[in-house]
Amino acid sequence: MKTVFTTAALLCSLLILISCGRKSQDEIFMPGNGPYLEEIAENLYYVHDFNNGGNICFLVSKTGVLVVDAGYYPGPTSEVSVLIDKVTSKPVKYIVYTHCHTDHVGGVAGWPETAEIIAHENLPANLKKFVLPGVEEFRDELEKYGEDSLRQKYGDLFREKYSTEIKQPGKLFSEAKIIKLGKYTVELHYPGVCHTTDNILVWFPAQKAVHTGDLIFNGRHPFISKTYQANVINWIETLKKWSEKDIEAVIPGHGEPGGKDLLIEQADYLSLLVMAVEEYVGSENDISQVAAEIHGEYFQDYEYSSYFNSAVELVMLNLAEQAQ
Ligand SMILES: [Zn+2]
Structure with a gap:
């Protein structure tokens, strides 16, 4: 009788679990149903299958949790918050923004409000210039056309856009910052301008282990743009410098995590790009023509994207600046 009762109770709790869409302790480490975790180093967790902007990782200590990056939209980000609660009862104390791009900061409303946000000192101005106008545009649209019309226009994204609230960091630093978290330390380093003027490595x-932010795109073209004043020459130097460190785990801004080879591969990609573009300095060809030729010759393994044109344009600019 007792066995029957226990089995019934187990089944019942399983049904409740399924109906609530919640994950069991084991399921949070299993692929298949939304984001799941991997402990890639001691107490450092990477979020797989996040599909909500840039990669997130978090460090758990006895005094609290530090999270790197906030995802694109608040809903999926708060799902990660639920996963963290399964790993520890300690609060999220710090959120670090690796840089200003919306796909790394837009989901911040999905993290607990009490967490302190830390970023590079150039970030607040960039948020104001590049990210906040997008949020304000949606608010204006909402006021003008009303909820029903925007629900139709944006579908599932409506709820996410509606709950998006961009938070400025409460703490800033210039060159480097050390954060104490229980028995661990976390170091934030500003390498100078690479992908953006506010990019940092954690x-x-x-x-x-290092979270490189968008200094690494694993398996895809990096986003390189003059709008964000990228500097590919310094970007290559930075990756080379970091590849000399004793590093075992690398979490890129996008794509799967890996080892030190990710730093070297991204430096090689960028060096090849610079070398290829150098051949066209002073040529009459327009950027899209040059980009198509370079892509065909050196980068066939990557899917061609509009990013590539802007990368070639920026490298041209970097080389011209360097020659001055
Ligand atoms: Zn970025």
């Missing part, structure tokens, strides 16, 4: 010394 170094976990005890874990020998």
